[in-house]
Amino acid sequence: MKDQALWERIDAHPMPKGFIDALTAQSGWTRDRAEETVREYKRLAYLVALVKTARRVPSTAVEQVWRLHGEDRSAYQSFCSEALGRDWHLPDGPVPRRGGRDMELTLKAYAREFGETAPARIWPDPNRRVRLGIAGGFAAAGAAGSVAASSVGPVLAGGALAALILWLGNRGSVEAGDHWWYLPGGDVGFDGSDGGGGDGGGGGD
Structure with a gap:
């Protein structure tokens, strides 16, 4: 700290x-x-x-x-x-x-x-919707591939990829049914003066 x-x-x-x-x-x-x-x-x-x-x-x-x-x-x-x-x-x-x-x-x-990840139920994942969309796309593609090939292989592969994407998200801060809210552009949360909007603080984000 x-x-x-x-x-x-x-x-x-x-x-x-x-x-x-x-x-x-x-x-x-x-x-x-x-x-x-x-x-x-x-x-x-x-x-x-x-x-x-x-x-x-x-x-x-x-x-x-x-x-x-x-x-x-x-x-x-x-x-x-x-x-x-x-x-x-x-x-x-x-x-x-x-x-x-x-x-x-x-x-x-x-x-x-x-020194710890933010608790998921207070700080849900900012990219949850994107991740769900990608996971859904893999699952749908796998299902379509299985129909076309008359095989369960594609749907299993698509489902596995979708599950992996969701699991990777769950390793961070994820909570269903919540959304992220932000400060207006140009407002750094103090006096409205923007010192560049960079991350600062060293360590590299």
Whole structure:
């Protein structure tokens, strides 16, 4: 971890009184899941604070914590100034979805800083739809080949390739039924000034 003191300051900063209760009521999550997602929110905050020029983006679940936190302006401003040491502006309105590169870089930075893969149920796979499409194509091609050749070989081969693609995805951060959300282009998550949008932070993503 590049800045242990920064992480300890963020991790130790208290959330507003009654925050977990409000989060469980809003989201329908269990208390354990709500507490886990708050921790993941703080991990994102660390990644955001660590390198200003890197665009780090939240998963849907983490964004829900971020927005609820932002509703308490005083507590949120205290978190930004005392824990992060800088502003971290919430985007106005719905956060648009974009290509997967920003999320992929976020997840790589997460693994590098925390020494583990982001938990799949909080950070689902940004390329899940693409992978499902490719896997489905292999399976369909195999089925068509089997019909044409009157053999089970092609369908077995296609099914095996599809399963391999899905398995490789499951080795990372994958969760069915979720989507990725991104910060608007040009917004690095602090003050709206884009320091180039690069990854930064060294180590190479």
